[in-house]
Amino acid sequence: MAITDLALSILCIAALAIMAVQTAQAQTEDGFTDHGVAAAVSSSRGAVATVDGDGNRLLLVWLSDYQACRSMLVVDVATGETEQVSFERPAHDSPFAFVLSSRNRYYSQFADRFYEFDPLTRTFTFVGQTPSRCAMSMTEAPDGVIWAGLYPESSIVSFDPDSGELTAYPKLNEENWAQYPSSIAVDDAGWVYIGIGNTEGQVVGLHPPSGETRKYIAEDQRTLGAGRVFRGTDGQVYATGPGWSWHILSNGDAAALNAEKPPVNPMPIKAASWQQVFPDFPDGSKIEELNIPERYLELKETDGTVREVTFDYESEGCHVMSIQLGPDSALYGSTGHPLRVYHFDPQSGQMAHNGLLGDMGHLNAMTVQGELIYGAQYGGGILHCYDPAMPWQDRHPDTPNPRRLGAAQPEINRPAALLAHPDGRHLIMAGTPGYGRTGGGLYIYDLETDTDEVLPHEQLLENLSTCALVALPDGNLVGSTTVHPGTGGETRATEAELYMFDMASRTVVWREAILPGRDWLTDLLLGPDGLIYGIAADSTFFAFDPATKALVHEEMLAETYGPPAGSQAPRIMLNGPDGNIYVLFQRSIVRVEPGSFEHMKLADSPVPIHAGLVWLDGSIYFSNGSHLWSYKVPGL
Known part of the structure; x- marks a missing residue:
């Protein structure tokens, strides 16, 4: 979290060079390949400047990676030397609030545990069980x-x-x-x-x-x-x-x-939410900027001089939230907390990543329209445009790349879908609304006029949020929904629905709860036979004929394959080059034959499958935690 002002950050564009590493690609005998960590960085869940028992100036950081918070990072700001003090916790969780007491003890409560850390001894001096998840x-x-x-x-x-x-x-x-x-x-x-x-x-x-x-x-x-x-x-x-x-x-x-x-x-x-940094040391010196992903801080001494202090830490990397095939046949995607946009070259195995304006969210959904890549960000439902043929310069004052196009907040805060319309002109974002709200809208961006519009849920399907979208050959849309509200909101609908949306009039022209009792129709795909294929959160696989508006197939696959995969934008179905449909479940990859609806498991994944889904050169790419994985489909 940067605590310097924006003007100083803009002057530091030169520091935004791509961080590239050669990934270690470990291929298993069953066709799966681990391409490594997309971004080996962590995030701060609260940071304070203080001193230890010898008066050494310390920065204390609740450090979090894709496995959540597992250690306290202690940085000696005079030398840059670090120590990671680990602790036990019963579940993956991270601080949302913290306090540094007047007695110089550092506290937080998360994962059903209350923690006290003593910077004098650099140890945890108390851990106790609590009745609820985490302190806000x-x-x-x-x-x-x-x-x-x-x-x-x-x-x-x-x-x-x-x-x-x-x-x-x-x-x-x-x-x-x-x-x-x-x-x-x-x-x-x-x-x-x-x-x-x-x-x-x-x-x-x-x-x-x-x-x-x-x-x-x-x-x-x-x-x-x-x-x-x-x-x-x-x-x-x-x-x-x-x-x-x-x-x-x-x-x-x-x-x-x-x-x-x-x-x-x-x-x-000195009590605050997890994004906060308390930068002042007792002697009057101060942390001017703290950048955990880039592993440095700017320290302002009492005489006014400012120097950079670099430090290091061990990290398992942050969650991969999305994967997108770029116009250059490379893979792009986003991690979350912190937000890093990664680039993977399948030919060389090179992985690179950049921060986006220092944000701590994530691009849940990404798509390509023409030669440009677009991303929909949590929080705020922000739409970004990135030209991969141009240098990355997210903080450039005149020609930023990526650049922000607009935002859908509060109608969309947590995007679940971003559709590149086949007309080449429009982008449509969908998702759940802001905190405490119920019912998500649609955000439509016109690339020709650089204008946008937001349709609230009251104009669509009241109290429901769209989680998947497909475009029909006539340009109209089919959307699936969930009853789940925005974070901390109230569930007011009882069933998820499928709907058809007329792009010209911007109206819903048909809607139905085609799978009664289901609360979430997770993903949709337009099959090669013109049917809409979908999967519900309970692993009900279905096919819908948009011409007759009829459900033509319904089959429960939970006992056969388990729960479906998916992240916050669950893109888990894809048309393959062989005319079949491929579906990701959490522990398996499944092929479905359109028309007959016959299905078969291709492989059991050696790791749980999270975000997806990209098809490239006969391989299916997906994520597991902070890692990018692929599976080579036999015969393709």
Whole structure:
């Protein structure tokens, strides 16, 4: 996460050279090849500047790769020397909030565990089990007790560093959606308050000694968004929320502030969400920039001089989220957290990757229109355009490459599909909406006019989100949907539907729940016989005739092949050069004959299959975690 200003970053274009390595390609006897890690980098899930017991300046980073957070990275900023302190955890998870206490202890809670790290000794000094997955907010109370608000049920835990006692409290609020307690504060009377989102904002208070809870926003006032609380520099706790003006909370009671905003700033507690860096050392020196993927930081000394400090760490690489065949017959794709756009040359085995504006999201879906590559990014539903024939210069002020074309937020936040329309003119993005929302829209970009339009779910299929799209020969679209809302949203539909969309009028002209009871029709493919082939999340394989609008085949394949593969944009079906259809399941590759619907397993994968799917030179390419893999199809 860069903490310098944008102007300084623009001057550093020369540092954006491609990072290329020769991948070690290990081929197995059954036709599978591991092409290696796409991007051997990690991301920060919270970073603080502090000192150890000898006064050495340290940078502490919760370090995360595709296996999530497994170590604390300790960087001696004077020398660049590093140490990775590992720890046990019961599940793959990473911090979403952290706090550096006034006693110089570093805390987080995730993977159902509460962690205390002591920079004086560079060791974890406490690990305790908690009742809920991860903290979305943390704080230090005036008495030094650490508090955390936990996702997804808005429960609370406290940790007393004097006694080492970890206390769990019952959930404070009941909802039928996953709750994000994104802020937390403690008043002088010992009451603890959390601000909750996102489907409907709320502020809740807890009196720990008695267990009493109070809700402050009336049900008829609650709207989309999150409540917010903070302890001010005057010692008062301030709170607000959507539909609820600023209030002062004291001893469990709320009093209207009668002002547009609080008169004071938040107390300077070093507590924040995972993207934050606290850059200031006790001696007045400061980290001006921190770049974990590129493995360097800029340190500003007390005399004003700035120097670069390089460091290293071990990483298993970040998740491969997408794979796309480029116009130059190379493979392109995106990793997630951090976002790195990788390039793989199948002929030489060379792998290269670049960061995109320092973002921490991922390009879920990619496509090619003409000689250009397009990517749809989480978060924000951002559409990017990349010319692989030109140099990578994402931060160039005049001619960036890639360049941002537009964004679909909040109608689309997590893209699931990006279709290059056969008219050569349009791109259509689909996916789930912003946090706390239900129902995703369609985003249509016109390459000729450089204009875009967003169609909300109310104009399409209310409370459903499109997860796959295909274009028919007449230019109209067929889409499949899911009932799942945006992250932290409320599920309001009961069945996924298939629909037909008229491009000229921008309207849905037909819709039906062709597989009753299914909540997610994962992927679609236009077969060589004109039928639409698809697969549901429960591994129901189906074929649909768009001419008669009838389901012509339905078959459950879960017992035969297991669950389908797929990442956040599940492209797991592809037409092969032999006229057959190829489908990726998590542990197998399957061939389907169009028309007869006969299917057979080609191979069991030696690794779980995640994102896909590209066909090139007789091989099917897919991802497993941070690795790019391929399978050579016999006879092709």
